[in-house]
Amino acid sequence: MSLKNLIKNAIADYKRFRKDQRKYSNDNIRYYNFWALPNSDASWFTQFIKHRNINPNGKKITFLSVVGNPKISNFIRSPKIFFTGENIENQEHPSFIFKKYHLKNHDLSLGFSYLDDKKYLRFPLWILYIIPSNASFEDIKSLIDSYNDPKHRHNNNRENFCANISRADNNGIRKTIIDLLVPIETVKCAGSFLKNTNDLQEKFGDNKIEYLKTFRFNICPENSNTKGYVTEKLFEAIIAGSIPIYWGSHNRPDPKIINQDAVLFFDPENPQLLFDKVNLLWKDKNAYEEFCRLKPFTDHAAEVIWEWLNILEEKVKSVI
Structure with a gap:
């Protein structure tokens, strides 16, 4: 040229x-x-x-x-x-x-x-959603401990089965999971994709977290499957106390932060595994209560996040 x-x-x-x-x-x-x-x-x-x-x-x-x-x-x-x-x-x-x-x-x-x-x-983006910009290490530790408390996940308000809140489904994963679980119970779709309820808008004023607090499960896969690509979706489910049904980051989302045993993963090669687990946790009270005792965050999550913030500070200082 x-x-x-x-x-x-x-x-x-x-x-x-x-x-x-x-x-x-x-x-x-x-x-x-x-x-x-x-x-x-x-x-x-x-x-x-x-x-x-x-x-x-x-x-x-x-x-x-x-x-x-x-x-x-x-x-x-x-x-x-x-x-x-x-x-x-x-x-x-x-x-x-x-x-x-x-x-x-x-x-x-x-x-x-x-x-x-x-x-x-x-x-990753999720840090901006769950960690206040002015948080001290003690603040972060307190947040993580509160989300790891079994009472946060197991409460009497979770009368609804499963929620999906999304605008689109570019790769077809969300619809596949929804279709898989519908034989167990109706999946409430509160976003524009497959919308079948107005409760999120009319009863909860578009407050996603408060809405999810009434559900045992939340279908929250990523839009694409790339190592490290983990957004706020998984963490919003955890903050709400819902059990995440996840797909993305090769089904190993931030292993230093997330206890992988506390998440239900969708494997396109073996969807029956997810169906059987969700079916069990929905119908068996003891199995559900036992699962709720699993901590969604690792024991060292607060330390890892705090280190991230400190490195960010040093990196920004270096470019200034």
Whole structure:
């Protein structure tokens, strides 16, 4: 391509950037290509940096994500930090186009993958959903202990069988699991996908956690199966005290954090295993109560999460 065309394309990209940008500012911390700001995941980073006094001199920091054009980063000065809430390893997902940019165009990259690069930190999306940005180690330990308490999972309000809350089913896994379990009892679908109830909206004001607290099981698979790709879905089930029915991350989601024995995994090669387990836990009170005594988090989960936060602090300081 000629220099003239390169310049022409760069100018066109910049014009699109100025027109379509999703920019939100909070003091000296800016966000591009993020979603649903300012009261969303992005504000977590702002509060984290403020709480830990990571940026005492007020240097401008830019966070970029995957809702938009990856070339936006070409027009932004450092320090630039990339964060993805989507699986950029999935070739079928629109965010895949960010894969070749996130390490090259940014000073620090945060995501799901297990990459060995000094500019990268594995920092999965679910942390932003369950860990407050200003949490101390004691706070994190207290949260984990509360979710590990058998009483959190086993209570008398769980009169409903199984819930699925989703907008779509791109790979067909959700429908497969739902069809598998329907012979046991009706699966309540409260999202736009296969919707058969309005209770989430009408009775619970769209509060997903409170809604799930009335169910024993929650179908919460990922949209794609990639090692390390673990989103908030599994953790929302745990926070609500529902038993997660999960598929994703090669059915080994964050093994240093999640007690794999406390999750029901769907194996497409042997769906009968899941059917038999769910059927048993639904119909056998003793089996259900015994399962509820399993801790969903490992004994060292709080320590692992705390280390993650400390490494994030050091990484952000290094790019500033």
